[in-house]
Amino acid sequence: MSWRELLPPWLVITAGLTGIVLLCVSTKDVPVTPLRTKYGIVLDAGSSHTILFIYQWTTTKGNKTGVIRDCSSCLVQGLGFSNYSDFPQKVEKSLESCLNWAQKEIPADQHSQTPLYFGASASMRQLNLTHPTLPDGVLAALTVALKSSPFDFQRAQILSSPEKEAFNWVAVNYVLGNFFKYDWRGQLVPSGKRTAGVLSMGRTSAQLTAGVKEENQAPMEGARLQLYGQTHSVYTRRCPCHGTDQLRSSLLSTLIQEQRSAKTMSNPCWPLSYSREVQWHSVHEGPCAVSNDTSDIPGPEVFKITGSSNPTACMGLVQRLLNTSSSCSFFKHPLSSVFKPFQTRFLVMSEAMDFMRETVRSPDLGQAVNRLCGMSVKELVKESQTSLDTLADYCLVSVFIFHLSTKGYMFDLDRSVWTAFQEKMGDPSSGWTLGYLLNLTNTVPQDSPTFLKGIEPGVWSLLLVLFVVLLTGSFMRISYRVMVKENSFSNRNSSVFDDD
Structure with missing residues (x-):
């Protein structure tokens, strides 16, 4: 051959x-992770109502932390859970409708694998302080109800104020895309962006939250969180005398002392023709009183105060009021020892700011505040279904925020960001639930990947030739x-x- x-x-x-x-x-x-949707449920127990949130994310994580993509919510029937302290047996009945809704929203084969969390904030904290034994009965009844559901109940807890604000901070920066981004290969990498701070305006206090360097963290007012492979130290500065109710009381107390001889007292921060009868002791007493000197109390106990809708006078009055305040270091010491306010952008969470975003079309905060403070009662009522007594204080709150801004903080009024924030969380006031679950996804196990045999590109080319x-x-x-x-x-x- x-x-x-x-x-x-x-x-x-x-x-x-x-x-x-x-x-x-x-x-x-070569590991191949199956792309499957995971679900998580968080119950947000507020003072007046409770909301059940369902979040979704794929089993593929970014450095152990989930990437939540969707959210839906259900308003629990009845009052807030703190109101059931005397009748804890009613807790299970109030949850029934939303738990049934959740069972329809989540595929049946995922029920047993869906973690369920319950978090209570201000109202339950207050109840715990005044009546320490009452919340135990409510939480016990709640635990029984949630354990009997088909979902994987994990815990029920009362969050401290710093914890809640830290989770709010997580939610805001997640929506702003400050933790990660996708590279050209579609993989998660650090975004390289500076995180934003959060100013939360409540009725009883104001909180300023921002990420800080590890060595500057205040141990009693901070939290350490692990997100997307990075450790974040979050600091919260709480100001108990600068919530909406306290700001109003301080302002009215000052007006009464300055205008006691006038027949009609004028409030430049209230809308024109709006009036309210004010009891002297209700605005002068308490730890947030402008002055502890009670020797010169005005004669009558009740005063009628009418709004004059004067933005310039309102700004001057609030500025003077805050300069004399000793209860918070927002103005005298702008937290420079904790973080640098000139380098931190803040997003404001406040009903007044929500209203201003929707009704005032101005990117400039000063112009927006002037426009809001100049609105009449008719305009305010036309733009919102909120009670007039609440709407009347929006000017005062916006002026307070404006003064914080002029002291070095840069507040975000970008409507596109706020729209995305609302879409991601439904109710922005419950934004902490998103941050709470993002943090907890670190503990949710990822599905075990399958494996394929793979070869190097050079070997593959040689095999092709052969x-x-x-x-x-x-x-x-x-x-x-x-x-x-x-x-x-x-x-x-x-x-x-x-x-x-």
Whole structure:
């Protein structure tokens, strides 16, 4: 047999053996995580109502933390859970409707794998302080109700104020995209952005929350969170005398003392023609009183105060009031020892700011505040279904925020950001639930990945060449044998004709 006949089969044998060796030696296991939707439930127990939130994320995480993509909510029937302290047996009945709704929203095969959390804030904290034994009965009844649901109940807890504000901070920065971004390969990488702070305006206090350096963290007012492979130290500065109710009381107390001789007292921070009767002791007593000197109390106990809708006078009055305040260091010491306010952007969570975002079309905070403080009672009522007594204080709150801004903080009035924030959380006042669950996704196990055999690009190219040679050699061998057979057949036919 000639070398031409031996070459094709030897090429086939060599290429085949080499390919088999390469496949066995240079392979590695490549994990493939199945893309499956996970669900998580958080119950937000507020002072007046409770909301059940359902969040969704895929099993693929970013450095152990979930990437939440969707949210839906259900308003629990009845009052806030703190109101059931005397009737804890009613807790289960109030939850029934929303738990049934959640069972329909989440696929049945995922019920047992869906973690369920309950978090209570201000009202339950207050109840715990005044009547320490009452919240235990409510939480016990609540635990029984949630454990009987088909979901994986994890815990029920009363969050401290710093904890809640820290989770608010997480939610805001998550929506702003300050923790991570997607690179060109579609993988999660650190965003490199500076985190934003959060100013939360409540009725009883104001809280300023921001990320700080580890060494500057205040141990009693801070929290350490692990998110997307990075550790964040979050600091909260609480100002108990600068909530909406306390700001109003301080302002009215000052007005009464300054205008006691006037027949009609004027409040430049209230809308024109709005009036309210104010009891002196209700605005002058307490730890947030402007002055503790009660020797010069005005004669009558009740005063009628009418709004004059004067933005300039309101700003001057609030500025003077806050400069004399000793209960909070927002103004005298702007937290420079904790974080640098000139380098931190803040998003404000306040009903007054929500209203201003929706009704005043101005990107400039000063102009927006002037426009809001100049609105009449008719305009305020037309733009919102909120009670007039609440709307009347929006000017005061916005002026307070404006003065904070002029002291070095930069507040975010970007409507597109706020719209995204609302879409992500439904009710922005319950934004802490998103941050709470994001933090807890670190503890939710990820589905075990499957594995595929993989080879390096260089080995793959070599195998491609070898198998091309294999196919070419096989084709040449087959072609050669066909040609030999045809020639042999042709020669036999020729010899038969020659014999004839």
